[in-house]
Amino acid sequence: MYRAHRFRLDDQDRPRRYLLIEPAPQAEPQRRPIVLFFHGSQQSANVARAFTGHTFDALASRGALVVYLDGIHHHFNDARRDLDETTRHQRIDDVGFARRVVDQLIAENDGDPERVYACGFSNGGHLIFRMLLEAPGFLAGAAVFGATLPTEDNLVHELRGLRPAPTPLLLIHGRQDPISPIDGGEVGFAGRRRGLVRSALHTAEFFAAANGLDAADHSAWTDGVVGVDEWATPGRPPVVLWSVAGMGHVVASPQEQDARLGGQTDQFVAADVAGDFFGL
Numbered sequence: 001m002y003r004a005h006r007f008r009l010d011d012q013d014r015p016r017r018y019l020l021i022e023p024a025p026q027a028e029p030q031r032r033p034i035v036l037f038f039h040g041s042q043q044s045a046n047v048a049r050a051f052t053g054h055t056f057d058a059l060a061s062r063g064a065l066v067v068y069l070d071g072i073h074h075h076f077n078d079a080r081r082d083l084d085e086t087t088r089h090q091r092i093d094d095v096g097f098a099r100r101v102v103d104q105l106i107a108e109n110d111g112d113p114e115r116v117y118a119c120g121f122s123n124g125g126h127l128i129f130r131m132l133l134e135a136p137g138f139l140a141g142a143a144v145f146g147a148t149l150p151t152e153d154n155l156v157h158e159l160r161g162l163r164p165a166p167t168p169l170l171l172i173h174g175r176q177d178p179i180s181p182i183d184g185g186e187v188g189f190a191g192r193r194r195g196l197v198r199s200a201l202h203t204a205e206f207f208a209a210a211n212g213l214d215a216a217d218h219s220a221w222t223d224g225v226v227g228v229d230e231w232a233t234p235g236r237p238p239v240v241l242w243s244v245a246g247m248g249h250v251v252a253s254p255q256e257q258d259a260r261l262g263g264q265t266d267q268f269v270a271a272d273v274a275g276d277f278f279g280l
Contacts, residue, residue, distance in 0.1 A: 002060035009104060011097050014072075018101055019045040021057045021066035022109065031112035033064045033280060034105055036098060038076055038124025040146070041085075041189075045070045048121065053255030055271035056119065062280040065111055067101060069094075071123070078126035079133065079159055080150045082195030095131050099138065117278045119143045119271075121251050122180065126150070132207075134158075136165030141237075143170040143274040145251045146180050148203040154195035166211040168237040170277045172270055173200040174247030176262050182243060189249075189260075204229060204241040211237045225267050240277065 005020045023032065037056055039048035045068035049057070060066050073086040076094045087094070098118075105111035118139050120128040125147025131138060148171075152160060173182045179189045184199035198206070208214070208231035217233045225245045232238040244252065248262010252270040 002057065002066075004057075007104070009100060011100055012093060016097050016100075017045070017070045019049065019068040019070075020105075020109070021060045021068075023060045023063055023065070026110075029110055031115075032110050033115035033117065033278070034102060034111045035059050035064045035066045035274075035278070035280075036101070036116070036118040037066065037068045038118065038120035038127050039068065039071065039074075040122030040124055041192075042074045043071075043121075043123075044074055048124075051121075051255060051257070052251045052271065053253040055253045055255075055269050056274075058271060059275050059280055062275055064117075064275075064280055065105055065109055067105065069098065069101060076123055076127040077130075078123055079130035079155055080126055080194055080197075081154045081156050082193060084192075094127055095134050095138075098131065099135070115140050117141045117143075117274075119145070119274055120147065121145045122147055122249065130156075130159065132164040132167060132169075133162040136163075136167075139167055141168040141170075141278045143172070143270075143277060145172050145270055146174065146177060146249050148173070148180060148182075148184065148197045148200050149206060151184075151196040151198055154197065164207065164210045166237045167207070168277065169204075169207045169211075169239045170242075170274060171200055171204055171240070172242045172244065172252065172273065174249060174262060174265075175243050175245050176247060177249045178260070178262050179249040200241055200243060201229065204231070204239050208239040211239060213239065225265075242273070 075085040077087040077092045125144035187194040213231040227243045229241040
């Protein structure tokens with residue numbers, strides 16, 4: 001069993017909010033892993049929780065503190081140069097916000113500073129890319145859904161030339177994503193343009209190289225629906241890319257979505273895959 005609580009903290013002279021899914025109390029208190037979830041554009045913590053069919057809540061049953069963070073005006077200040085939203089205009093420090101949430105969880109909820117993981121969808125996935133570049137070593141692992149790295153000229157200026165610390169990374173992307181194309185190109189929806197991004201494969205190769213992995217460490221296989229590319233070798237953090245036939249701009253779960261986002265999949269649940277990847 002687990003419980004849901006809403007919290008507020010003040011950051012950059014403004015109230016910020018997050019939703020905590022907390023496991024049942026422990027007989028003997030011990031440090032718990034932390035899983036941060038960052039929502040997509042025009043979403044919120046509550047919307048993201050419903051959008052994913054509450055499937056990430058279940059990671060609390062594996063002992064994790066699951067945290068859905070709220071962006072400013074339904075957006076996070078991510079890694080892309082082309083982000084014409086309030087969070088960018090107001091120079092919101094969402095990486096700093098995440099750090100403060102983690103600090104609070106460590107101090108008040110027995111959070112483990114050595115096991116901080118992050119999951120992000122779309123805009124939230126692009127925030128994770130920013131976090132990996134701007135705060136290397138903060139995360140023990142990350143999972144990104146429906147987002148790929150911006151091209152170099154579409155990175156915010158302060159991130160250009162930065163390289164991440166070696167970090168386990170899981171990428172899951174729909175092959176029929178109509179908003180963030182798996183092969184790269186322009187990202188956009190309903191007239192909002194977010195600039196150019198790299199392909200999912202190029203994104204995986206970038207982070208594999210940062211983890212000290214190369215073509216010799218790469219393997220690939222498919223069951224006809226899910227294709228898996230993996231870069232792994234003993235002693236190095238892995239990078240894994242799942243590309244899913246028939247799936248659109250969604251997080252894989254039993255939850256049906258707006259048809260404009262493309263299809264859902266019944267082949268797996270992204271929360272389960274992420275939990276296994278993080279070793280929860």
